[in-house]
Amino acid sequence: MTDPLPLWRERSGSAVLLDGFHALKHALRFGAEVPVAVATDRRAALALADELAPDVRDTLDALLTEVPEAAYASLVPRPHPTGVAALAVRPSRAANLERLTHTPRTAPVVVLDNPRNLGNAGAVIRLAAGFGATGVVTTGTLDPWHPTVVRGGAGLHFATAVERLAVDELPAGPLFALDPEGEDIRGTKLPDDAVLAFGSERSGLSGELRARADHLVALPMRPQVSSYNLATSVAMTLYHWSLTGGTPAAPAVS
Template sequence: MLGHAAELAPDLSAELAARAESVAPETLRGLVPRLHPTSTAALAERRDPAANRQALYGSSRAAPIVVLEDPRHLGNVGAVVRLAAGIGATGVLTTGTTDPWHPSAVRGGAGLHYATAVERLALDALPDGPLYVLDPEGAELRDTHLPDDALLAFGTERHGVSDQLRARADHLLALPMRPQVSSYNLATSVAMTLYHWTTGTRTPR
């Protein structure tokens, strides 16, 4: 494991060498039912919920929050967390029953759940801020300036945006798409929208 760290994360290898612990194989199997071929596992604490709340509900936000309404596909959830953390969004909020911290979503997020705020909540508990809902029937996204405090909301994979979310939208926006095409994949839609936010609308930090 320390060999992998030296190769892949040299900036962390000294700290890992000081803190890493070996465990008996049966203990490891109990913790990690499907062991990675490298035999390496990491245990990490979730971000402090109070820090997440502060980032998500604080008075000034420097970057949008991504809202996924009732996402069903854990791979999409992970991909969106990875995108949001990578591009510097404030966080990802999900509604519905899917746990955004499900191990398959965390795997899909490539570890970046630990680098942004990821929480599940009810639709009526969304933070304040202008609500931009992405829907193929909306107005052209490219004509729209996305502010840094925006909530960028996306519908569920099969049925799209609910009537409840649509009714709350301050703006309904569409991604450019040929008329014969019905929609894009959820995570792809988030990527396009976040990319649009970075082009000219982002406040330098």
């Protein structure tokens, strides 16, 4: 069996770390190119695949190389309970832009305007993947492919287009900005080509984003509560889209 570590070291600078069995499973399901994958216990990882992901079991069988615990621990910042890790090729900006601007768009693009919390960004990418959103765009300095965001997204960056853009580069389409001061979302149908924008955890929507917005919409909230968490706001909005105009989700798989 070839030693995977030289290839790992060669690719780790530019590749995306998939931390754990579930991240690798999701990435493979959504077509990620995975040049190298390791496991501390190959048999256990394949048994997990038999149980939870028979659809990618053969791919995992061909990819996974067993490595000693110490070698595995040297590759990942925090060992994962499944003892599995892999590197995936990050989709190019051009490929993401192609997906984000492709028309007609059949599902919304989510925009996080200057998000600050890496965990929120990961949770939003997972939501976008679950609802089949076209993509997640961030404005500002946060890197949506930061390893902590990828960990929070559970490998689902590959199920949607994830890119950082400036406000004036956002994809075309009616822009619905979410703000507690907007019109009640329950009276609004969100179209499939909507761009759904959410403000920063600390300061809400930027002036630049507000200026681009076609509609300002609010999630129902009892008086005296100032706002919801960013990721939960995205969840409610995508759910509203799925009820009022969205494509029905396919049955869930683990």
